[in-house]
Amino acid sequence: MKLFKNIKNWLENQEHLFYLFLFILIVPNIVLCFTEPLPVMAKVTNVLLPFGCYYLLMTLSRNCGKMLWILFLFLFFGAFQIVLLYLFGQSIIAVDMFLNLVTTNSSEALELLDNLTPAIIAVIILYVPALILGMISMIRKRKLSAEFIRRERKRALIVFGISLLSLAGAYLQDSGYELKSDLYPLNVCYNVGLAFQRTALTQNYHQTSKDFTFHAKATHPKEEREVYVMVIGETSRALNWQLYGYERETNPLLSKQTGLIAFPKVLTESNTTHKSVPMLMSDVNACNYDSIYHQKGIITAFKEAGFKTAFFSNQRYNHSFIDFFGKEADTYDFIKEDSIDFSYNPSDDELLKLVEQELAKGATKQFIVLHTYGSHFNYRERYPLENTFFTPDYPVDAERKYRDNLVNAYDNSIRYTDGFLSRIIRMLEKQQVDAAMIYTSDHGEDIFDDSRHLFLHASPVPSYYQLHVPFLIWMSDSYRETHPEHWQAAIDNKEKDVSSSSSFFPTMLDLGGIETPYRDDSQSVATSLYQMKPRAYLNDHNEPRPLDDLGMKKPDFRMLEQKEIKYKEKY
Incomplete structure (x- = not known):
């Protein structure tokens, strides 16, 4: 009983709360010192400069609870940052993290939140009691003495002055050090501003792209029936x-x-769906990504060339470019939106029914785009129970101790994709026409693969496992006879380095015989004109960066350099 009384008395002391709140505000900076690969002086600055600022701000009011609530936004950032570090192990809150809040559907978010319990508990323990104590302090109008405020303000100014010296040292030690990129929480505030800017540009997309045209035309004979998926x-x-x-x-x-034909050396230029998929569906890549606000997608190019187009997705609306490009089609259906039940979880097989209906229309020229749910976590829910092959595939909680189960479930989802693509090919073969299908994934996934214990994707710093993706091209017998040059070129290019983000779009146009000034044949793997280009990745600020400038670790480069994948060519 005496212990509880002592704790109560300690927490009612406003000077104690002042220091407690100051410590809680600076916790994320301390943690980031251990997770971010920065020079020593930069790490010192990243603690001292924000600490000096918080220290000064806390002296602006004699009620420390009031100041804590005024600084609530930074508590929110701190909570978000801790959860992010638990999930990905490093990096500050990226622009994409904020955009994911508005582009990720609720069912995906709930699946993920169920597996972040430890981080959420830590955030609750750290921040909720402090906010409650701050509220009590305001309600009861408790005040610090004027003498205490004067003394602490002097100390805060001294700390702030020292922090400015450390900032000068950080610039001297590393000329690449930037406040807007490296200093928390200034970098997060900068990213919030970018997120709002991109959201505004996205909302104005229909105006900025309304006059866009590919000037596309078909080069294959008009009377020749052909189908591309x-x-x-x-x-x-x-x-x-x-x-x-x-x-x-x-x-x-x-x-x-x-x-x-399966291409073994293919990397994506983004590990986030809301960037990667639009790059696959348009002329946009890491080197010209911001042009996306003025362009339309590949469906429009095929429409301009006289094709009947369809887009079928097993994902919900994300109110961004995937929706915009998909809705360009003559026929489109986001099948998850067909039900008001947010727990509705149809398998990708439902898309095949729509493909069958579209093919039954018998249009001379058909182009169909499918966006599957593939191998998205929770893997166990991506395939029907009867398709279980690797066991045990349950439980699949996001914990390292369940890795074998997670891999079993993940492999089952890949095997399910194998059947899904095979059934599309069977459908196309039955048409007995010139037909081709291309497939790639938006990005890969971490599944506790090495000592870093990384899981999922969309981390601010990508890993090898998130970048290396499958890339397949299938051509019907009739197509190979009619266009042998594409088949031979694909064979010749299959062992070359490929960027899915740069090559998917021009390759599909090339196979379909669609000419447009926006088709870059040097990036189509179906032509002898294909040229390898340096690997690039679209960073959080929409800038193209080489892989060695992303913060990737040695294990990632070892995996990239091994090149031990044994490509099995069976056709």
């Missing part, structure tokens, strides 16, 4: 595909498929 997968990494040498039978059907 473009499949965009979700969260599928090449490492777990049997086609690329994986020891498990995750591709029992595609590994025996004739007319199929």
Whole structure:
């Protein structure tokens, strides 16, 4: 009883609360010192300068609870930052993290939140009691003495002065040090501003792109019936595909498929769906990403060339470019939106029913784009129970101790994708026309693969496992006879380095015989004109960066350099 009384008395002391609140405000900066790869002086600055600012701000009012609530936004950032560090292990809150809040549907968010319990508990313990104590302090109008405020303000000014000296040292030690990029929480505030700016540009997209045209035209004979299918997968990494040498039978059907070419050295230029998928569906890539606000997608190019177009998605609206590009089609359906039940979780097989209906229309020229749910976490929910092959696949909680179960469930989802793509090919073969299908995934996934214990994707610093994706091209017998040059070129290019973000769009246009000034044949893997280009990645500020300038670790580069994937060419 005496202990509780002593604790109560300590917490009622406003001077104690002043120091407690100051400590809580600076906790994220202290943690970031251990997670961010910065020079020593930069780390010192990243603690001292924000601490000096918080210190000064806390002396602006004799009621420390009032100041804590005024600084609530920084508590929110701190909570968000701690959860992010728990999830990804490093980096400050990126622009994409804020955009993900508005582009990720609620069911995905709930699936993820269920697996962040430790981080959420830590945030609650750290911040909620402090906010309650601050509220009590305001309600009861408790005040610090004027003498205390004067003394602490002098100390705060001394700390702030020392922090400015450390800032000068940080610039001297590292000329690349930037406040807007490296100093928390200034960098987060900067990213919030960018997020608002991009949101405004996105909302104005229909105005800025309304006059855009590809000036596209078809080069194949008008009377020749042809069908092209473009499949965009979700969260599928090449490492777990049997086609690329994986020891498990995750591709029992595609590994025996004739007319199929699998490209083994393909990297995506973004590990986030809301960036990667629009790059796959348009002329945009890491080097010209901001042009996305003025362009339309590949569906419009095929429409201009006289094709009947369709877009079918097994994902919900994200109120951004995936929706915009998809809705350009003559026929579109986001099948999850067909139900008001947010727990509605149809399998990708439902998309095949729509493909069958579209093919039954028998249009002379058809172009179909599919956006699947593929291998998105929770993996166990991506395939029907009867499709379970690797066991045990449950439980699949986001914990390292369940890695074997997670990999089993993930591999089952890849095997399910194998069947999904094989059924599309069967449908196209039945048409007995010139037909082609291309497939890639938006990005890969971490599944506790090494000592870093990383999980999921969309981390501010990508890993090898998030970047290496499958890339497939299938051509019908008829198509290979009519256009042997594309088949030969694809074979010749299959062992070359490829960027899915740069090559998917021009390759599809090339296969479909669509000419447009926006088709870059040097990036189409279906032409002899293909040229490898330096690897690039679209960073959080929409800038193209080489892979060695992203903060990636040695294990990632070791995986990239090994090149031990045994490509199995069976067609």
